[in-house]
Amino acid sequence: MAVDFFQRVYQVVRMIPRGKVATYSQIAAIVSHPRAARTVGWALHALPDGTDVPWQRVINAQGTTSITCELHDPLLQREILEEEGIVFDEEGRVDLERYRWAGLEWPEIEALWREWES
């Protein structure tokens, strides 16, 4: 691949604006790996603390957070998103109809990336 899969994921996630969210499968589709949602989750899991990638804006298709590993605080994601203005309902879900990032196609993102590099 011209660009590492994880780097593609990070690049796309960095484009999600404050106040919006995307799903793992949505990110996977944008980087042209429509069935690699799990791997997207792993890519975010692998991020270091203090990263500039807004990992908290990626949630699952149910509209809930799904951090299970013991290394990370399972409540942190929701707290950050609420600070960004995302509202969770009484069942801990966000309204994807309302908050889902419209997204872009990978060619557009790759083009933008080339601009940034030059």
Added chain:
DNA sequence: CGTATGACGAGCC
């Protein structure tokens, strides 16, 4: 190179 491992998702009770 074979197996295992998930911050997933869809489907089926």
Added chain:
DNA sequence: AGGCTCGCCATAC
């Protein structure tokens, strides 16, 4: 609703 399986696929080992 809640709890299962299965398929998925880039990495880890």
